[in-house]
Amino acid sequence: MAAMMKAFARQGKTNRPPLAVDVGCLVEQPRRHVWLQHRDGVIVHGPTGAGKTWRVAWQRVIDAPGFVLATTTKADLVAATLTERAARGRVAVFDPERLTGWPAGIAWSILAGCTDxxxxxxxxxxxxxxxxxxxxxxxxxxxxxxxxxxxxxxxxxxxxxxxxxxxxxxxxxxxxxxxxxxxxxxxxxxxxxxxxxxxxxxxxxxxxxxxxxxxxxxxxxxxLLAAVDIPVEQSFDVAEFVLSGVNTLYLVSKGTSRSMAPFVAALATEVHHVADRASQRAPSKRLDPPVRLVLDEMNNVAPIPDLPQIMTDSGGKGIMVWAFAHNQDQNELRWGAEGGRVLAQSAPAMLVLPGLRGVEELSALSRLIGERRRWEASLHEGSRTYSLHDDTVLRADEIRELASDHALLIYRNAPAMLLSLPSVWEYAPWRHTVTASTRVFDDIVAGRRPPPRPEHSDPQRRREGGPGDE
Ligand SMILES: Nc1ncnc2c1ncn2[C@@H]1O[C@H](COP(=O)(O)OP(=O)(O)OP(=O)(O)O)[C@@H](O)[C@H]1O
Ligand SMILES: [Mg+2]
Known part of the structure; x- marks a missing residue:
């Protein structure tokens, strides 16, 4: 781990885009950052208000080196990341329910390519x-x-x-x-x-x-119909957008039962399919730079079929999945008991934010983290004796009561780590970026500024998307 951190420190000095993801710092050693590889799929559990958006998702959209798919139920993530992402590539917003007010939302024909x-x-x-x-x-x-x-x-x-x-x-x-x-x-x-x-x-x-x-x-x-019912030739070209630059596609839906969530899920599935196929054509069978899927509210807005398997095998293809859920019960409701368990256990990394309530999930996490052995000295009739004790490293209640800026990281075969995750509101440069971006977003929504166009400025580079690419 130390060697890995030194290597990353060296890499940081050369101004190359980071080859890893800085998740946060160790609580016990605040100067030591913890990095994940781009291949590591991560599942994040946290109840509402735990910091999924401002401590994790925002950072993951901003620091993605390539294409990003971001799903969300609110305008907040779109508004807060818009300018940073628009400076690096094109942005497109699929918001069939018009939750964000974005004036230039894309339309995607659900029938495009279905002749195949x-x-x-x-x-x-x-x-x-x-x-x-x-x-x-x-x-x-x-x-x-x-x-x-x-x-x-x-x-x-x-x-x-x-x-x-x-x-x-x-x-x-x-x-x-x-x-x-x-x-x-x-x-x-x-x-x-x-x-x-x-x-x-x-x-x-x-x-x-x-x-x-x-x-x-x-x-x-x-x-709602207008967002998915347009002539196929005018439909949003998924393959062109995903595979040609540091672009960002935002998918927005409330995710409730009468919402457009199934169509949003179908578009998310399409993005994954396009990336997956492209990775198999890439020289090393992986996308470089990697594609990142930041699936906030994955269970309601982005239930891509086979997500449990995708979490496991996408890393090697250069597709990095960050999937956000409220808790394990929500996963099991959505994917069934078996699917929900596979989903949580198949991700190479799991990040647990404070405030989980499910007793079973908390106890399972506590057992998973295990026990710590220690010697305890005691005095008995003037002589000192030592005995071994096993202590639970983190009890269930301690996991629920984690400080609001802390999170528990469970990563592959490493010991569990307590991380401190700064929120965008606590770190001035991030706060300024978010405030400035939100201001631009508000101006665009209010019609005071034109929105960035999702199409490629060079029409020559717009490819015809055949059924295989769709
Ligand atoms: N503008 C702001 N300034 C300061 N703090 C804020 C601001 N907006 C939100 N917060 C705080 O950030 C914390 C984390 O909120 P966040 O939206 O990241 O949670 P979440 O896990 O994404 O919740 P949800 O599931 O409801 O989306 C909240 O406790 C909230 O009080
Ligand atoms: Mg959120």
């Missing part, structure tokens, strides 16, 4: 799996059937150059057999799968239709 069956499968999967499993009996079954239905409809609509509005009509009435007819020519197996769902009189088939139409329900609002 694999793309339709991926989009439908992301949409269907963005529905929380909580409390649904046979949730996995309905999720899978809703995905089947959506993939058929998305593909059929794309083949006929129809709009997502058409898809909404199709999934709301089982009497409409248009998508089956469209698919019959090209993919008869898909046509028969869809026909089976539509023509089955069973109750479960009703539930599948209900689940699919619930997903598309937000599109009843013309404002």
């Amino acid at each position: 069956p694999d793309t339709a499968i991926r989009r439908a999967d992301a949409l269907a799996r963005a529905m929380p499993l909580e409390g649904t009996r046979n949730g996995a079954y309905f999720e899978q059937k809703a995905a089947t239905m959506l993939r058929c409809c998305l593909h059929a609509a794309a083949l006929r150059e129809l709009s997502i509005r058409e898809v909404r009509v199709w999934v709301s009435a089982r009497t409409n057999h248009t998508p089956v007819d469209i698919l019959a020519d090209t993919l008869p197996d898909w046509a028969s799968e869809l026909d089976q769902i539509l023509s089955s009189a069973s109750e479960s088939s009703d539930d599948v239709l209900a689940a699919a139409s619930r997903l598309l329900e937000p599109l009843a609002s013309p404002t």
Whole structure:
């Protein structure tokens, strides 16, 4: 560790972009910084107000050396990082619910590329799996059937150059057999799968239709619809944006059940897919500079399918994931007991902020950190005797009561570390940056300043995105 820190100190003197991420300083040795490698996926747990945004997410957006995808439920992260990121590349905001007031939000056609069956499968999967499993009996079954239905409809609509509005009509009435007819020519197996769902009189088939139409329900609002219903050729080009510079894509949604969260999750999935494929074409099979996904409120806004696996295997591809959740119970509600456990345990690093309440999670963390052995001296009839004692390093209550600027880092096979994480409000240069950026953001929202354009200034460099790139 000491050698590693010296190496980083040397590297810092050469003005090269850092090859590692400075997470914070050790509480017991405030001058010693703790660095993570760019490959380390991190899961951050902290209740509301614990400092996820101002102690961790802001820093991770600012210090990313390459493309950043940042998801959020509020305008705060966008406003606070805007100018720094816009100075280094292009910024784009996907805010279908208009939560930020950003005047130049991008529109992304959910049908772009869906003429390719694999793309339709991926989009439908992301949409269907963005529905929380909580409390649904046979949730996995309905999720899978809703995905089947959506993939058929998305593909059929794309083949006929129809709009997502058409898809909404199709999934709301089982009497409409248009998508089956469209698919019959090209993919008869898909046509028969869809026909089976539509023509089955069973109750479960009703539930599948209900689940699919619930997903598309937000599109009843013309404002929300506008963000995902545009001609494919005018749609936001995901691959071009992700792969051409130090750009930043913000995805904003409230993440509630009637929000556009499934569409936000589908776009986040697309970004990961584009980065993943590009990494396999890169010379060393990894992206350089790495792409960073800062997934605030991951369970509600960015439930990318297979996130647990992505946390484990993305590091080697140059895709760094920082995923933020409130606690382990929230993960298990979202991903199921097994998925939630895998998610928390598969991340190479875990950062625990103060104020967690779940007794089980706190006790499990305390047990994981383990015990410390110490000798205790005692006097007995004038002679000193020594005995070994095992003390819990951090009790559950001590983890809950961590000081508000502290966090617990559990990293691979290293002993647990207590870090001090300064908030942007406590460190003057950061505070000035945030205040200045927020002022610019407010000016743009109020129309006093033009927004930066998400498109490339050189039209020659805008590539046509084929289905494989989408
Ligand atoms: N403008 C500000 N000046 C000083 N302190 C602030 C300011 N805005 C927020 N804070 C403080 O920063 C702390 C951390 O808030 P932060 O928004 O980072 O929490 P969070 O974990 O992201 O919460 P949430 O889940 O609600 O987004 C809060 O306790 C809040 O009081
Ligand atoms: Mg926050």
